[in-house]
């Protein structure tokens with residue numbers, strides 16, 4: 001079982017392009033694993049508690065529950081628009097989640113992993129955490145990333161994180177794929193080195209924050225939002241659940257032959273996922289063999305700068321989908337970033353990559369394969385006769401591209417997989433230009449050769465349709481319909497062999513699937 005989860009998005013504002021990228025990537029990786037023939041489960045959702053939500057709701061004069069319900073709806077509507085299809089939906093205000101968080105807290109307390117103490121110190125309202133001297137910048141101040149910093153003295157509950165950091169270090173050192181890509185693991189190990197042993201404050205006094213999950217053993221406190229949110233990965237997977245909760249069977253999802261993958265952005269590796277979460281799981285009794293793999297993606301920036309409300313440069317995925325179409329947006333977000341690294345979001349590149357690789361290259365190939373078959377061979381594809389060196393080279397390009405696609409997707413690198421498809425499409429267009437089916441058509445002696453050439457082009461379209469499926473699921477439907485091969489959508493990678501199209505197969509009328517975007521306007 002391939003069990004993939006993503007970070008759950010904060011519900012204190014509208015979804016932006018960063019949220020959309022992560023969810024589309026998760027959707028693509030899940031669809032790809034199904035294409036491989038594997039069972040897959042994709043869990044995502046929203047993070048609804050915490051001080052920021054409470055404050056924003058207060059500012060807007062609404063109660064936090066209605067506030068988060070409205071924002072949550074913006075996320076679910078966007079996922080529907082963008083074709084992000086998840087199997088499980090995590091909302092942290094869900095009673096089933098609360099029950100699980102409280103059960104975990106009670107168990108940790110019984111295992112002597114939690115204690116109460118008083119602490120006085122600097123507190124970042126924005127990051128909702130106490131700060132230490134290590135958080136000061138070179139000039140000794142708390143930098144702007146912490147927002148407003150106040151001095152607070154209060155009693156709280158703590159998790160004995162420091163008891164687990166030695167284990168964490170050795171687990172990370174021994175487990176090659178604990179964090180992907182590898183350079184992010186080095187960052188995590190460096191952070192551990194710098195800050196090896198403070199415990200984690202896991203409560204907030206209700207006097208200050210009421211919008212959270214109450215501690216089951218001390219009703220004056222609610223659970224710290226990160227401790228609550230991280231637990232979604234197990235609570236909605238059925239951990240501590242009963243049959244009546246209608247959640248998956250935890251053993252099926254988590255304790256399987258393949259460790260779960262948590263897809264997160266680089267900003268929430270240290271300390272939240274890389275330190276807190278792995279130590280929490282260790283304290284809960286999860287063995288090393290069941291620790292999740294952390295797949296860390298980079299950020300989309302805008303002209304080299306971080307997207308932020310204060311800079312006013314937030315990109316709205318809904319507007320982009322309306323303007324350029326879902327296919328173009330999904331294609332761009334998967335094509336122009338290497339998983340793990342940052343990229344610059346640039347609408348002119350979106351238009352250029354879509355127009356070049358889909359509208360022109362693939363569009364041209366589809367047009368040649370389907371239109372010429374309609375015009376020259378009455379819509380019937382014939383396998384034809386002898387294969388030439390050019391035909392064999394095309395077949396071999398397809399085999400290489402498919403293998404490269406698979407290797408890249410297995411390494412979560414969708415951009416490289418798309419480049420592999422593109423290479424084959426370019427090869428096919430070169431082949432068409434050399435074989436000149438329009439010339440072959442003029443000479444009745446060459447009609448068998450014409451059939452072979454058209455078959456090679458159409459067969460390539462059929463293969464590319466299947467390979468593009470995870471990235472552009474709706475396009476697969478349209479291309480499969482034009483080829484009159486509805487079963488393409490059900491094929492697995494191992495079904496891809498030369499000859500998907502039977503001899504004398506009749507295709508349907510072609511229609512452009514990737515219309516060119518005409519957009520002169522720079523965004």
Ligand code: MSP
Nearest residue numbers: 007008009010018019047229230264265266299300
């Ligand atoms: N609620 C926490 C996560 C809790 S997980 C138990 C959170 N939410 S968030 O809304 O701020 O971010 C959600 C995800 O979007 C994170 O993985 C984050 O890295 C990702 N991104 C936020 N901005 C991004 C970009 N500009 N680009 C790519 N991803 C970005 O953190």
